[in-house]
Amino acid sequence: MQHDQDGIGRRLVHGRGMTRVVHYLNQFFVGQGGEDAAGSPPNRIPGPVGPGRRLQQLLGEDFEIVATVHCGDDDASGRPDAIGEILALAAEEHPDLLLIGPAFTSGRYGLACARLAAAAADAGIHALAAMHPENPGLEEAGSAPVVASGRQAREMGPSLEALARAARVVAAGDALTAADGSIGRARRRVVRASQPAAVRAVDLVLARLGGDRDRTEVPLPRFDAVTPAPPVSDLADATVALVTEGGLVPDGNPDRLESARATRWLRYPLQGLDELGSGAYRSVHGGFSTVWANADPHRIVPLDVARELEGEGAIGHLHDEYLVTAGNGTSVGNARRFGMEWAEDLRRSGARAAILTAT
Amino acid sequence: MVCNLVSVAARVGAPRIVPARGIPYPTGDPSLSPDQERRWRRRVVQKALEVLTTPVTAPTVFPIEGADVG
Structure with missing residues (x-):
């Protein structure tokens, strides 16, 4: 098994090797408990657990979920050191790929998943998270890949299918695209354009003068701007x-x-x-x-x-x-x-x- | 807005944010004695009131001074 460390377009595993996967879930999906266990600290279980078993089936024999790392939602989203500890537990398994979630629209779980994906990417560990596009945690994934899941846990089946499909794309070294269900921030990539920047800029100006208000090479994110109310004086x-x-x-x-x-x-x-x-x-x-x-x-x-x-x-x-x-x-x-x-x-x-x- | 998930609040544009000590108790802290907790809650609400009289132009976090002590 040979790992390729450089840049975009890398394959995680060459040849016929098995892709080692660590899966992250919250306390609920590993069967530890509900809110009573939300404060539980990071821990690790060998092999796939809960929805991870179905994920393993969907990934097939080229992938092996070697361990499941889990943590309570309060601990993972509220304690500053939790994400680092979760990542360390995952890294000890030397994964080729860290699969995270799906977190659906759960706020704390989504936040933890997004932060874990971002931390893994920073540490050079390939990671892919799954959550609903409206999950409030999504933004914290930064440019780590995130694939869309359903809104609620009863959509677990199709959400795992989307995660497994996206996992194949990421494992093959390809960039996740909107067609793969990619959500969140687009990753910057170096590509060769057909025209130099000056020509493209002038083309855009001409298009704008011609009444096309939407054409752009840099689509800006749309945030709702909230105008703060003036302070109360009395x-x-x-x-x-x-x-x-x-x-x-x-x-x-x-x-x-x-x-x-x-x-x-x-x-x-x-x-x-x-x-x-x-x-x-x-x-x-x-x-x-x-x-x-x-x-x-x-x-x-x-x-x-x-x-x-x-x-x-x-x-x-x-x-x-x-x-x-x-x-x-x-x-x-x-x-x-x-x-x-x-x-x-x-x-x-x-x-x-x-x-x-x-x- | 008094809440624990400060980064989420700021991202969705809450103009004035006072950080709380835990997700399930924005104006409490069950680790304290009842008297201490009530004093803590008073400080949180006083801070929130002070913040309402403060001009802001963008999401701004207003930590409670000496928040580490009960």
């Missing part, structure tokens, strides 16, 4: 609202807020309340362990200290209700709508500023 007179995506609702979830992929937001009264009683409120968010939030709801909606500060005159008035949704796998479209509706609702009711707590 906090002592202003009404301030508490809003959250932490899924905190009255016990029993009377309005049936969705725990994932929420399509709605709700409002609950704070008027006359100084505290949110333990047991009277509950987080239904499906994306993190709600044990701490349920034990003390102020960990999500800080009514106790906000009321205290209102009493001291630090703010004019605390808004009479809090607005809430569960930000877990929420589509970008819905999230944008919630934000606009919240802003409009708060403005109409006279609130001048809002503190958004997010998990």
